[in-house]
Amino acid sequence: SSSSAAETTHHKVLILGGGVTGVIAARTLHEAGIDDFTIVEAREELGGRMQTASFAGKIIEQGPNWIQGTQTGDGPANPIFVLAKKHSIKTQFNDWFGSVSTYDTSGHVDFLDDFNNSEDDFENLTVLAGARVNASLVDISGRTAYSLVGAKSQNPHARASEYYQFDWEYAQTPEQSSAIASAWGNNFTYDTDQGGFSDDNQMSIDQRGFKALIQLEANEFLTSNQRMLNSTVKTISHSSSGVTVTLTNGKQLTGGYALCTFSLGVLQNDDVVFKPSLPSFKQEAIQSMVMATYTKIFLHFPRKFWFDTEVLSIFGECLLLSLTLFFFVPMALYADLERGRYPVWQSLDHVNFFPGSGIVFVTVTGDYSVRVEALSDSEVKKEVMQVVRSMFRNVTVPEPLDFFFPRWHTNPLFRGSYSNWPPSFASRHLDNLRANVGRLFFAGEATSRKYFGFLHGAYFEGLDMATTIANCIATSNCTDLERFTQITNASPYENN
Numbered sequence: 001s002s003s004s005a006a007e008t009t010h011h012k013v014l015i016l017g018g019g020v021t022g023v024i025a026a027r028t029l030h031e032a033g034i035d036d037f038t039i040v041e042a043r044e045e046l047g048g049r050m051q052t053a054s055f056a057g058k059i060i061e062q063g064p065n066w067i068q069g070t071q072t073g074d075g076p077a078n079p080i081f082v083l084a085k086k087h088s089i090k091t092q093f094n095d096w097f098g099s100v101s102t103y104d105t106s107g108h109v110d111f112l113d114d115f116n117n118s119e120d121d122f123e124n125l126t127v128l129a130g131a132r133v134n135a136s137l138v139d140i141s142g143r144t145a146y147s148l149v150g151a152k153s154q155n156p157h158a159r160a161s162e163y164y165q166f167d168w169e170y171a172q173t174p175e176q177s178s179a180i181a182s183a184w185g186n187n188f189t190y191d192t193d194q195g196g197f198s199d200d201n202q203m204s205i206d207q208r209g210f211k212a213l214i215q216l217e218a219n220e221f222l223t224s225n226q227r228m229l230n231s232t233v234k235t236i237s238h239s240s241s242g243v244t245v246t247l248t249n250g251k252q253l254t255g256g257y258a259l260c261t262f263s264l265g266v267l268q269n270d271d272v273v274f275k276p277s278l279p280s281f282k283q284e285a286i287q288s289m290v291m292a293t294y295t296k297i298f299l300h301f302p303r304k305f306w307f308d309t310e311v312l313s314i315f316g317e318c319l320l321l322s323l324t325l326f327f328f329v330p331m332a333l334y335a336d337l338e339r340g341r342y343p344v345w346q347s348l349d350h351v352n353f354f355p356g357s358g359i360v361f362v363t364v365t366g367d368y369s370v371r372v373e374a375l376s377d378s379e380v381k382k383e384v385m386q387v388v389r390s391m392f393r394n395v396t397v398p399e400p401l402d403f404f405f406p407r408w409h410t411n412p413l414f415r416g417s418y419s420n421w422p423p424s425f426a427s428r429h430l431d432n433l434r435a436n437v438g439r440l441f442f443a444g445e446a447t448s449r450k451y452f453g454f455l456h457g458a459y460f461e462g463l464d465m466a467t468t469i470a471n472c473i474a475t476s477n478c479t480d481l482e483r484f485t486q487i488t489n490a491s492p493y494e495n496n
């Protein structure tokens with residue numbers, strides 16, 4: 001690389017964004033013998049959406065928290081699981097489906113029958129979706145698929161249970177989501193018969209933060225002049241011979257190639273300006289996928305009064321049973337009359353996580369996340385506390401000592417949490433989302449056909465796209481990745 005008076009620095013490859021995709025792309029180039037690259041990252045640290053906060057004396061996760069799917073026997077391993085083991089990230093098994101306490105507006109109510117039915121309903125949805133793919137039938141929404149398998153979720157208990165199965169993962173409703181891609185999202189990660197890793201989830205409770213796994217990995221190979229932190233990209237000029245990037249501080253960088261790993265939300269919202277503007281096939285792909293939002297709302301109470309403690313008092317005499325429940329019930333599901341209103345609760349004040357911490361968090365998603373982000377903290381806190389008091393109506397619920405939630409949707413470096421695949425997003429749109437435009441390449445969780453939305457999707461895309469770029473450099477010959485200039489299936493009126 002060289003520096004001129006005009007402050008232009010040249011590299012073989014510019015990696016735009018220092019999240020999991022960017023770091024793994026950098027490692028891949030390094031392993032291919034290409035070290036003339038730099039990561040350009042707006043934030044003060046690497047990790048991207050892997051972000052912590054200090055809350056109630058603990059390091060908590062604002063973004064990703066779970067390794068979703070680990071490994072079964074010596075079958076395929078989730079690469080995030082592999083990194084977590086390599087860097088001794090402290091994780092705990094988190095049982096999402098075997099141990100849930102259920103509540104509604106009248107307090108603790110057992111609706112585990114609905115909960116268990118909703119697991120079967122989702123399973124049936126994935127089977128229907130798989131059969132449709134095999135028969136080359138058009139995609140349908142998750143809602144249509146649910147209806148076709150006879151799952152109508154006609155009351156708050158059933159709707160909350162469905163939410164836990166569906167929205168809590170995809171961060172959007174069944175109406176807003178592709179049935180086929182939702183089935184893929186589940187199967188390729190969790191179902192070993194479909195090449196998935198395993199059906200369990202490991203939750204990071206590492207007090208260095210979950211992000212330590214990617215930051216420690218970066219420290220193994222990345223030199224200080226291969227990372228530019230606190231550097232926000234404003235424009236990306238691209239051509240068939242190279243890429244020029246301008247930062248908000250006026251500095252210019254040129255690259256023989258560039259890999260843009262900014263989130264789908266960033267690409268959708270013109271936070272970065274492309275010159276010339278991206279071709280229409282690319283713009284259609286970017287605007288056809290959805291950047292969904294997943295919001296964890298944290299509360300810190302002076303003492304614990306919830307879930308397992310409540311169960312303890314019910315079973316006060318039966319010590320063995322109560323100890324078992326104490327150990328295994330970190331999750332709660334609340335069924336409001338309004339679907340998606342403060343539904344999924346998790347206690348971190350649990351023997352497996354942060355015992356004695358007084359921390360609990362509730363998750364909202366999709367349109368509800370957008371709604372709460374527009375409210376003030378105190379307005380949201382008031383609503384949440386109203387729900388807590390209706391869940392625990394026999395308990396004197398204290399005011400929380402602390403309250404916090406991140407605003408991913410309005411954050412200009414992310415504009416949401418992770419991507420979701422709507423029913424109108426065709427498989428060829430995904431090819432177009434991945435396609436390069438001249439010397440400018442794209443990668444991120446959203447470009448992963450199998451693992452969109454996941455950390456391991458980001459990992460595999462960083463690996464794959466950097467391998468493609470390394471091959472371009474090695475052979476001095478780069479063929480365009482597959483793209484479809486038009487994606488068709490509409491029939492003119494007069495043909496019907």
Ligand SMILES: Cc1cc2nc3c(=O)[nH]c(=O)nc-3n(C[C@H](O)[C@H](O)[C@H](O)COP(=O)(O)OP(=O)(O)OC[C@H]3O[C@@H](n4cnc5c(N)ncnc54)[C@H](O)[C@@H]3O)c2cc1C
Pocket residue numbers: 016017018019020021022040041042043047048049050062063064065066067068231232233234261262263266271272294295296408412413414416417418443444445446453454455456457458
């Ligand atoms: C709330 C939440 C919960 C999640 N839960 C899980 C989970 O439990 N398990 C799981 O597997 N996945 C989860 N995910 C998804 C996971 O976090 C993502 O799939 C993954 O982190 C995406 O990595 P990436 O490198 O593709 O993108 P990013 O991490 O977004 O990296 C892109 C980088 O680009 C930078 N950037 C953006 N704009 C600019 C600019 N103009 N100039 C310079 N830099 C810029 C950003 O700061 C960022 O560092 C969750 C995400 C969120 C937000």
